[in-house]
Amino acid sequence: MNNANLSDRDLSVLWHPCTQMKDHENFPIIPIKTAQGVWLEDFDGNRYLDAISSWWVNLFGHTNPVINAALKDQLDTLEHTIFAGFTHESAIQLAEKLVEITPPGLNRCFYADNGSAAVEVALKMSFHYWRNLGKTHKTKFITLENSYHGETLGALAVGNVALYKATYAPLLMDVITVPSPDCYYCELGESWADYSTRRFALMEQILAEHADSVCAVIIEPLVQCAGNMRMYDAVYLKLLREACDKYAVHLIADEIAVGFGRTGTLFACEQAAITPDFMCLSKGLTGGYLPLSAVLTTDNIYQAFYDDYTKLTAFLHSHSYTGNALACRAGLATMTIFQQQNIIEKNHQLAKVMGIVATRFHAHPQVAEVRQTGMILAIELVKNKLTREPYPWQERRGLKVYRYALSKGVLLRPLGNVIYFMPPYVITEAELEWLADIAWQAIQHAVRD
């Protein structure tokens, strides 16, 4: 078994996510044999540093001994059971833990099995809540420009990344899109807080105008990850929470990507000291092991569904694998590592080092911005540093970075022309240093000619 023959077999039967499969006529798909910590190893013995946490899911390294041991134990006890009418210990313990660690007031946990499904649940719950209260005119959602909330039709509709959305536009529900607080566009000398505050006026205006027909505002707190890692200040969340209360509109915090320490705090909402009405969690929830998501919500919302069956107010939404025991157990082990190993505190130092190793990129002639929020660092490549004119997308500069870095043993997967580091928290300072070296070389290679 080697890379070449597995690659051939793969390409004759498989269809991969987010991929123009024809690209693989020019470069092979990489079959991974084993993984440990931040390292992936293929069938030819090449190693790759997983600098993007395998699409932002992995927190404590691959084949983590603590999570492995928990899963082995769970496997011999209970693999899965129906979750309507039945329950199990791991689902209960994980829900108790999530209620404990999420912002105060979030004390109900509804499980689903992936991030998009969690977003669908939150959207449906919000709409249904207002309906149960007799407010049937509330049918719309407000979303931010350049936001991303997943790929299923409801989640895609509330997202705003054209690359994923435009094709399917005829299938999608109408939403109200508000200009983003994305601080890439702040004026010279203007602080992120000032810019985010200024941009909030546009949101306030839309809320004032449309609140009667709106169920909820959905946002990615602090970092619009799939939208090229664009960032904004926590003041926006604070203002948004106040306005949502004022206009009787729910706030859905999609922390699927930014949750579990990515922004420096356990949850991004903590930085604004707010409690959303719904918080969507997935990705890091199981440490990157198994598909699972959770929607946390308040007692108030839960109570609006709680009545005699014949009133038909129940939330009759389900997924076959809701509350999967293995996934919940992986989640529980992940939460244990956070607490026992003091991760959030340790990450402060790691985030600092990440900023330091990336210092050199600020002066690079093709870099418009180096931005960082906690454990996410992004480097924006442009054709013209002064005017910030972007490279034409057809040139696929990011792909050149990807391919060069892979040849040197680093897995980076740029979003367009944005190179970012979003590594597992077990990466060492020396590995960060090396990662930055390779990223530098890869950029030099990609901007040539």
Ligand SMILES: *Cc1c(COP(=O)(O)O)cnc(C)c1O
């Ligand atoms: C990844 C992501 C989703 C979708 O999660 P999937 O598990 O891929 O369906 C939703 N929202 C945000 C912010 C994400 O980053």
